[in-house]
Amino acid sequence: MPTVTETVSxxxxxxxxxxxxxxxxxxxxxxxxxxxxVLAWLDERGTVTPTTLATLEQVRPQSMSQTLDGLERxxxxxxxxxxxxxxxxxxxxxxxxxxxxxxxxxxxxEWLENxxxxxxxxxxxxxxxxxxxxxxxxxxx
Amino acid sequence: MPTVTETVSxxxxxxxxxxxxxxxxxxxxxxxxxxxxVLAWLDERGTVTPTTLATLEQVRPQSMSQTLDGLERxxxxxxxxxxxxxxxxxxxxxxxxxxxxxxxxxxxxEWLENxxxxxxxxxxxxxxxxxxxxxxxxxxx
DNA sequence: TATTGTTATACTCTATAACTATA
DNA sequence: TATAGTTATAGAGTATAACAATA
Numbered sequence: 110m111p112t113v114t115e116t117v118s119x120x121x122x123x124x125x126x127x128x129x130x131x132x133x134x135x136x137x138x139x140x141x142x143x144x145x146x147v148l149a150w151l152d153e154r155g156t157v158t159p160t161t162l163a164t165l166e167q168v169r170p171q172s173m174s175q176t177l178d179g180l181e182r183x184x185x186x187x188x189x190x191x192x193x194x195x196x197x198x199x200x201x202x203x204x205x206x207x208x209x210x211x212x213x214x215x216x217x218x219e220w221l222e223n224x225x226x227x228x229x230x231x232x233x234x235x236x237x238x239x240x241x242x243x244x245x246x247x248x249x250x
Numbered sequence: 251m252p253t254v255t256e257t258v259s260x261x262x263x264x265x266x267x268x269x270x271x272x273x274x275x276x277x278x279x280x281x282x283x284x285x286x287x288v289l290a291w292l293d294e295r296g297t298v299t300p301t302t303l304a305t306l307e308q309v310r311p312q313s314m315s316q317t318l319d320g321l322e323r324x325x326x327x328x329x330x331x332x333x334x335x336x337x338x339x340x341x342x343x344x345x346x347x348x349x350x351x352x353x354x355x356x357x358x359x360e361w362l363e364n365x366x367x368x369x370x371x372x373x374x375x376x377x378x379x380x381x382x383x384x385x386x387x388x389x390x391x
Numbered sequence: 392t393a394t395t396g397t398t399a400t401a402c403t404c405t406a407t408a409a410c411t412a413t414a
Numbered sequence: 415t416a417t418a419g420t421t422a423t424a425g426a427g428t429a430t431a432a433c434a435a436t437a
Binding site: 111114117118119120121122123124125126128129130131142146218221222224225226228229233234235236237238239240241243244245246247248249 | 251252254255257258259260261262263264265266267268269270271272283287308309358359362363365366367369370374375376377378379380381382384385386387388389390
């Protein structure tokens with residue numbers, strides 16, 4: 110059996126490679142990965158504030174501002190003032206945003222879904238699926 | 251049981267978060283993650299060329315050049331001419347490079363090793379360890 | 392011509408610091 | 415003062431294009 114140190118070392122490497130591969134799959138013109146993640150949250154939660162999005166994505170509010178700038182420039186979201194507390198800004202998905210979300214989802218997941226189904230047997234797929242909640246627990250705050 | 255699409259979606263997210271966390275763990279002054287990876291290859295393989303390192307790390311030779319620039323500036327590697335084929339450059343670890351490698355290895359692995367041992371039970375650790383070769387197969391060329 | 396490597400440039404992602412507006 | 419958000423700036427990581435030197 111591998112040592113924890115060895116497991117961690119290999120995990121770190123494979124995470125780096127997977128992450129890079131995912132990045133490369135950003136089709137030209139379609140939303141970036143960070144943008145895609147925001148679109149997905151908006152789809153799930155409806156209208157939310159930048160601070161909430163920053164918390165959900167585990168990034169600083171300043172970083173989220175920049176992601177939102179890009180999305181606004183592409184007209185995939187709108188920023189509107191909060192009706193009662195004017196410090197707050199409400200972020201909503203536009204209809205182009207929804208279209209882009211669905212298109213992006215399809216494009217981005219393709220290679221990984223293909224790799225999973227073509228390179229892993231069904232029992233292996235189950236092992237991988239079982240490991241995902243464990244990885245999620247590790248990255249929890 | 252989760253669908254492949256759902257598994258992939260969660261895997262993509264957790265890879266993104268793990269990767270970011272790993273990045274944040276770069277101690278100031280110590281080698282960056284890409285640099286650390288190169289130092290590890292040099293430790294394992296001895297003297298190699300930039301092209302070989304680029305292949306091992308699955309990056310473009312131009313990207314590797316930049317990583318090597320940083321390592322050379324910090325005096326962690328040396329570039330020497332190949333004795334017979336003068337197109338080639340040989341990269342070697344300096345003694346500071348070896349020291350930095352060992353220090354970095356210790357620092358960088360810490361949080362993930364701690365998270366694995368503190369947040370996962372021994373059987374869960376085994377599930378995660380079993381999933382790693384599967385992830386490696388997915389990122390293979 | 393092909394191979395090895397580099398320089399120039401640009402983009403994504405994220406961070407910290409400093410600021411404005413509102414509560 | 416505290417909170418919500420933004421702008422300015424920087425650094426890591428990677429890419430493509432164009433180039434030089436050598437085979």
